[in-house]
Amino acid sequence: xxxxxxxxxxxxxxxxxxxxxxxxxxxxxxxxxxxxxxxxxxxxxxxxxxxxxxxxxxxxxxxxxxxxxxxxxxxxxxxxxxxxxxxxxxxxxxxxxxxxxxxxxxxxxxxxxxxxxxxxxxxxxxxxxxxxxxxxxxxxxxxxxxxxxxxxxxxxxxxxxxxxxxxxxxxxxxxxxxxxxxxxxxxxxxxxxxxxxxxxxxxxxxxxxxxxxxxxxxxxxxxxxxxxxxxxxxxxxxxxxxxxxxxxxxxxxxxxxxxxxxxxxxxxxxxxxxxxxxxxxxxxxxxxxxxxxxxxxxxxxxxxxxx
Amino acid sequence: xxxxxxxxxxxxxxxxxxxxxxxxxxxxxxxxxxxxxxxxxxxxxxxxxxxxxxxxxxxxxxxxxxxxxxxxxxxxxxxxxxxxxxxxxxxxxxxxxxxxxxxxxxxxxxxxxxxxxxxxxxxxxxxxxxxxxxxxxxxxxxxxxxxxxxxxxxxxxxxxxxxxxxxxxxxxxxxxxxxxxxxxxxxxxxxxxxxxxxxxxxxxxxxxxxxxxxxxxxxxxxxxxxxxxxxxxxxxxxxxxxxxxxxxxxxxxxxxxxxxxxxxxxxxxxxxxxxxxxxxxxxxxxxxxxxxxxxxxxxxxxxxxxx
DNA sequence: TAAAAATACTCCATAGGTATTTTAT
DNA sequence: ATAAAATACCTATGGAGTATTTTTA
Numbered sequence: 001x002x003x004x005x006x007x008x009x010x011x012x013x014x015x016x017x018x019x020x021x022x023x024x025x026x027x028x029x030x031x032x033x034x035x036x037x038x039x040x041x042x043x044x045x046x047x048x049x050x051x052x053x054x055x056x057x058x059x060x061x062x063x064x065x066x067x068x069x070x071x072x073x074x075x076x077x078x079x080x081x082x083x084x085x086x087x088x089x090x091x092x093x094x095x096x097x098x099x100x101x102x103x104x105x106x107x108x109x110x111x112x113x114x115x116x117x118x119x120x121x122x123x124x125x126x127x128x129x130x131x132x133x134x135x136x137x138x139x140x141x142x143x144x145x146x147x148x149x150x151x152x153x154x155x156x157x158x159x160x161x162x163x164x165x166x167x168x169x170x171x172x173x174x175x176x177x178x179x180x181x182x183x184x185x186x187x188x189x190x191x192x193x194x195x196x197x198x199x200x201x202x203x204x205x206x207x208x209x210x211x212x213x214x215x216x217x218x219x220x221x222x223x224x225x226x227x228x229x230x231x232x233x234x235x236x237x238x239x240x241x242x243x244x245x246x247x248x249x250x251x252x253x254x255x256x257x258x259x260x261x262x263x264x265x266x267x268x269x270x271x272x273x274x275x276x277x278x279x280x281x282x283x284x285x286x287x288x289x290x291x292x293x294x295x296x297x298x299x300x301x302x303x304x305x306x307x
Numbered sequence: 308x309x310x311x312x313x314x315x316x317x318x319x320x321x322x323x324x325x326x327x328x329x330x331x332x333x334x335x336x337x338x339x340x341x342x343x344x345x346x347x348x349x350x351x352x353x354x355x356x357x358x359x360x361x362x363x364x365x366x367x368x369x370x371x372x373x374x375x376x377x378x379x380x381x382x383x384x385x386x387x388x389x390x391x392x393x394x395x396x397x398x399x400x401x402x403x404x405x406x407x408x409x410x411x412x413x414x415x416x417x418x419x420x421x422x423x424x425x426x427x428x429x430x431x432x433x434x435x436x437x438x439x440x441x442x443x444x445x446x447x448x449x450x451x452x453x454x455x456x457x458x459x460x461x462x463x464x465x466x467x468x469x470x471x472x473x474x475x476x477x478x479x480x481x482x483x484x485x486x487x488x489x490x491x492x493x494x495x496x497x498x499x500x501x502x503x504x505x506x507x508x509x510x511x512x513x514x515x516x517x518x519x520x521x522x523x524x525x526x527x528x529x530x531x532x533x534x535x536x537x538x539x540x541x542x543x544x545x546x547x548x549x550x551x552x553x554x555x556x557x558x559x560x561x562x563x564x565x566x567x568x569x570x571x572x573x574x575x576x577x578x579x580x581x582x583x584x585x586x587x588x589x590x591x592x593x594x595x596x597x598x599x600x601x602x603x604x605x606x607x608x609x610x611x612x613x614x
Numbered sequence: 615t616a617a618a619a620a621t622a623c624t625c626c627a628t629a630g631g632t633a634t635t636t637t638a639t
Numbered sequence: 640a641t642a643a644a645a646t647a648c649c650t651a652t653g654g655a656g657t658a659t660t661t662t663t664a
Contacts (some may be wrong), residue, residue: 058580071381078374273365
């Protein structure tokens, strides 16, 4: 017995005509005829009395049809439940965001999102990438916003945007006089960096080594936030690399790189189990709407990896 | 999606182990693994979290499993309902029996059967074969007892026994002095016959022509019952052919044929739709128990056809 | 005789098998 | 190291197609 056969007999009972029933099931008349017959053979019961046209169910057939309808309803219920689970936005969600994004990105979209979707609520935690990943896996978090790729089979990433990496330089550096900086011309010496653990530190180190450079630091100042680093630079102390959302691009200290521009890929991250597709879609849309247009995918970029 | 896949995920949820689940489903582990995966792919939902052993259902998986169990229950319900319908004896049944059997056969088993199966009741009608067939088809009868074969696609015959045909002869006939009569030696002239419509008349005519004989009747006496014919013979008026149940075999008027003996095949007849197999089985057993042992199938017979 | 259903046959998708590799404890 | 699960590959069943015949009204 299979689900198709049940659908065939139900359709046949509804139409009392093989051709019409077959059309409804998107198969040919012989296919439907054969399958109905096969089911009858398997159950060893005549479901339809074909001795006169239009055919009609036998007494046993009536019984079978009633039960077949109930079974099909349950089966459709499975698909429907999944669909509605995927389509529903409502719920309480635990969101982890990396510290180099949280203060700059969340204010841009979260309030509006909550107003637009009153059924949703979020508990936001600032966490470093590895903690977000671990907590998504252990079901302590539902969603993450972080820099991808992670290359973790259990975690699904939905890329949202590509955030340019800018140079934030003090006035006394040579870069200050340039309009745009070439990535190749960058020496990584005396670069101010975030402390260990922040993915952005890893990203910059990665960028550095991918350029075949070795950074030597006279001052090994490591801060926990861009705000401190910016303060250092503002007070004429070296330079740093900084993602665009973390700075006012109109500041005279900010320098863009020439093409190909380094960017970091910012993604939504969820456990493979997460199925609220609609929520992901809506969140992605809301975030995309809140960020500058040039963050959208662009071929002329160097996507830097954080790990 | 198919029923097997639902059974696989339910088994997997029960055992939390692919090997054991596969054993329960009588398939190999790779088969079960693949099918579960295929279902997940089709539904686009992870049903099981395999990141740690033993695996466990995802939240969405729990939902799916609940519904899958309900669906399987309905599906099993179909088979169970059929089985119980087939196995149940209880009910009111309308039984048609041909007149040449009814008065001799019914008293032999019906009372005992009713006592043994208090849940059953019968409405018996004496009808000729063609009427039984018509009423089985039009659902005015549930069961028939008649002489087969009928060769009607809508009617199912369950042979019960083979009733010998005997010669019932008056004392002045040449047959009276013989111990056993050879079928070939029989002249069909002046044979007393039942009136038109009775299948037994057709059977005898059939037997006659199959022997290459042509019957010529001096006295064309046609009766509606064997009792009348027997009365004629008892009063020294010719002879007749008569099925064994209709006579006292110890009577001196009764002569057996030599082998191969002519017999008629007595069958239960039902419409193809009829599914109470157990009832048929029990009826057949009861009838068989009530008739002489030599009525059971025997190779040394000439099965005569009534049509 | 026209419409409906059954039959004959052909094809290919896939459920299921075996052998092996990969993963998790 | 060992048990469990996934993967690769192969086979054969049977679901579905087209063409045709048979049946019903």
